[in-house]
Amino acid sequence: MSRHTAPAKRGLVALAALTVPALMLAGCTAAEDGGADGVTTVTVMYQSNEFTPEMIEAFEADNPDITIDFIEFDQTRLNASLTAGDPPDLVRGSPNPNLFAKGLATSLDDYVADSEVISEDDLLPVNDLWRWDGSTSGEGDLYGVIKDWSADTSLWQNTALFESAGVEPLSTTEVSDWDTVLDKAEELKAAGVEYPLGLEWQWGTTTLFTTMIAQQGGEIYNDDLTAVDFDTPEAERAMQWLVDYGTSGVGVTSLNPLPDGQDGPAFQSGRMAMTMTGYWMGGMLVGDDGAAVRDTAQLVPTPTFGERIASVAGGVGGWIPSASDSKDQAWRVLEYFMGGEPAVERSESGWGLPALESLWGNLPSEYPFQVEAAETAKLEADAVTTLPTSPYMDGAVFVSALDRESVAAIKGEKTVKQALADLEAELNDTLAQGKDQLG
Amino acid sequence: MTSRSTATSVAVAGSDARGRGWRRYRSSTFYLFASPWIFGFVLLTIVPIGFALGTSFTNYDGQSPIWRFVGLRNYIEIFTSDPEIWASLVRTLAYVVIAVPLSVGGGLFLAVLVNRRIRARGVVRAIFFVPSVVPIVAVAIMWRLIFNRDAGLLNGILEFFGGPDQTTWLADPYAFYALIVMTLWGLGGGMIVILASLQDVPVELEEAAKIDGASSWRVFRSITVPMISPILYFQVITGIIASLQVLVQPMLLAETNNLSTASNIPQSTTLYMVQVYKEFFLYNRFGYGTAMLWVFFVFVLALTLILQRLSKRFVFYQVAVDQD
Numbered sequence: 018m019s020r021h022t023a024p025a026k027r028g029l030v031a032l033a034a035l036t037v038p039a040l041m042l043a044g045c046t047a048a049e050d051g052g053a054d055g056v057t058t059v060t061v062m063y064q065s066n067e068f069t070p071e072m073i074e075a076f077e078a079d080n081p082d083i084t085i086d087f088i089e090f091d092q093t094r095l096n097a098s099l100t101a102g103d104p105p106d107l108v109r110g111s112p113n114p115n116l117f118a119k120g121l122a123t124s125l126d127d128y129v130a131d132s133e134v135i136s137e138d139d140l141l142p143v144n145d146l147w148r149w150d151g152s153t154s155g156e157g158d159l160y161g162v163i164k165d166w167s168a169d170t171s172l173w174q175n176t177a178l179f180e181s182a183g184v185e186p187l188s189t190t191e192v193s194d195w196d197t198v199l200d201k202a203e204e205l206k207a208a209g210v211e212y213p214l215g216l217e218w219q220w221g222t223t224t225l226f227t228t229m230i231a232q233q234g235g236e237i238y239n240d241d242l243t244a245v246d247f248d249t250p251e252a253e254r255a256m257q258w259l260v261d262y263g264t265s266g267v268g269v270t271s272l273n274p275l276p277d278g279q280d281g282p283a284f285q286s287g288r289m290a291m292t293m294t295g296y297w298m299g300g301m302l303v304g305d306d307g308a309a310v311r312d313t314a315q316l317v318p319t320p321t322f323g324e325r326i327a328s329v330a331g332g333v334g335g336w337i338p339s340a341s342d343s344k345d346q347a348w349r350v351l352e353y354f355m356g357g358e359p360a361v362e363r364s365e366s367g368w369g370l371p372a373l374e375s376l377w378g379n380l381p382s383e384y385p386f387q388v389e390a391a392e393t394a395k396l397e398a399d400a401v402t403t404l405p406t407s408p409y410m411d412g413a414v415f416v417s418a419l420d421r422e423s424v425a426a427i428k429g430e431k432t433v434k435q436a437l438a439d440l441e442a443e444l445n446d447t448l449a450q451g452k453d454q455l456g
Numbered sequence: 457m458t459s460r461s462t463a464t465s466v467a468v469a470g471s472d473a474r475g476r477g478w479r480r481y482r483s484s485t486f487y488l489f490a491s492p493w494i495f496g497f498v499l500l501t502i503v504p505i506g507f508a509l510g511t512s513f514t515n516y517d518g519q520s521p522i523w524r525f526v527g528l529r530n531y532i533e534i535f536t537s538d539p540e541i542w543a544s545l546v547r548t549l550a551y552v553v554i555a556v557p558l559s560v561g562g563g564l565f566l567a568v569l570v571n572r573r574i575r576a577r578g579v580v581r582a583i584f585f586v587p588s589v590v591p592i593v594a595v596a597i598m599w600r601l602i603f604n605r606d607a608g609l610l611n612g613i614l615e616f617f618g619g620p621d622q623t624t625w626l627a628d629p630y631a632f633y634a635l636i637v638m639t640l641w642g643l644g645g646g647m648i649v650i651l652a653s654l655q656d657v658p659v660e661l662e663e664a665a666k667i668d669g670a671s672s673w674r675v676f677r678s679i680t681v682p683m684i685s686p687i688l689y690f691q692v693i694t695g696i697i698a699s700l701q702v703l704v705q706p707m708l709l710a711e712t713n714n715l716s717t718a719s720n721i722p723q724s725t726t727l728y729m730v731q732v733y734k735e736f737f738l739y740n741r742f743g744y745g746t747a748m749l750w751v752f753f754v755f756v757l758a759l760t761l762i763l764q765r766l767s768k769r770f771v772f773y774q775v776a777v778d779q780d
Contacts, residue, residue: 093737096519119520219720271722273624274711276604278720413738421540421723424628446537447739454515454522 165369167295409451563646588645
């Protein structure tokens, strides 16, 4: 008896083993592709404080054929899903030529051409950070749309601290010199100001460093973006300025980081005279925490070492992975988030500048500082330049190496030239490996 | 010997009683019951280890299908052109050399202390032990509040006594020592293990030594410590391995607890595993990161074997003396 039933049982078990996962997978597929009810699920990986449940609810009410499955942004999870070939349909991120060169992002050109919400003419030039033509960033196809932005090299100053120290504040209309800024910071320090100048060091100094080089007419990368050359007077002057800033003790570096992780609270509380925070700070001054300095805060154009160049450090926005199963639907979500009601609300808040020209009329003007900041921001927008970024290196490598080498020079362990030479060697090794990988 | 023979004969007798078919069935029963573990071991241990070994010979970035075999390049880079790795390894060894002896020594000291007949001994033991069961995140938050530059308890006390009031304890070069202090705060866990071993030290040996005129220190040094040396050795070995693999503590203790940029972890607390973390999750160099882990694995294995060999000189195991 048992000899006859055992194979039958094994067969049943095998059948069940095959059937159950197949049914489960079929269920998953039905949910993702919409199935019989025609509803498509778009998976969005973003930050919930930016892409809120209210926005999702409003979108789904207006678009009954799309359901949004929200995932909190997690770089590790994103990497794993990209590797597995099953990424979310819409992702938060910074423009990254490394990502574009690996073919992981979808070109949005066709979608923009057909869109009634986000048009090519309405996209501000700052969105060029998301362009890549196969060899150069800033040109070619568009791979993402910026959520909001700022010329992150712009400074805020608290004129009250300047006045109490007897130091002339920076001009809000004329561009200052970086050396002048440092001189004023030292004067403020001598007068007892706790933090004369913050550079948001904890977020990385590569944008400032490369902007300073570009302002002097220097190059950061060679023509094919496969190597850096820091054995130049422009690079030396930029590094020397960072080292002078660190050794003078006028601000924050990795050696004396702010517990808050950013300059904002120190500036809000009237302990910091200048901070390189860009337009973003305006949003922090509206609430009660910013009341102490609201009347004396001013946005100042990016200082220079020659040419007028302002830079965007992040350019954070949304992109659609090339492996997405629902690109069309993901674009509709992106369109809504970047050009619809959420974009209007953001532009009115003062937290960053809109990436669409049509939304600039919404900039807040409740307080005098907001009106003045909007004027400076418009001036800065004209000076924003897309600095070259290499697809062969992750930006985090540059951030980390520059911090390490500049701190070594600040501590006196290396000369500026040695620090630059070591920085160059490390970055060129990384670039060579990146080139080897991408071909 | 007698009992072993008896057991064998019983097993044989049992087998004979059930015949060939039963023997075969018993074997399959074993594999049936062990299969979840075997399956899990192969799938979750052997396969990942093999995958990691293979990955260490590639330039895999953890996010794209564009990667290729690079031979020994990752290993060559580790040994020839990456000073950061060796700097982080030296820091890690320094951390081990300082933290492990202090942890074990401190645990031994506390264990001996609370092993004495003192008033409210149980309460004292609990007070020493409690920090070791507090979750590491809570511990880190507490120490960050203590070491905070602007509003920290430590700077407040120093200021009260006329010392410097604005020391950034959680940045270089102090962050390394802050990490050690935080590590030592949990040495009550080791105390409990050593305390248990102290209960096994034969009182008659200590009393005999005292009758022979040995001082308390001599009794402790020549009887107590050798008797608990296997436990101390266990503490040292596990302490070394755990300290070599420290990752979370430096990240949680950073003054700016923002891991989005690599520069927020001070260099002095960028230990080896922190460096590995950076390679994986900040630079997306999964191939290189796995090569670092393999080098580390071999290093830890070699260190353990050396300590195992050296332990014969200072670890004393109790052996049953054959009465026959």
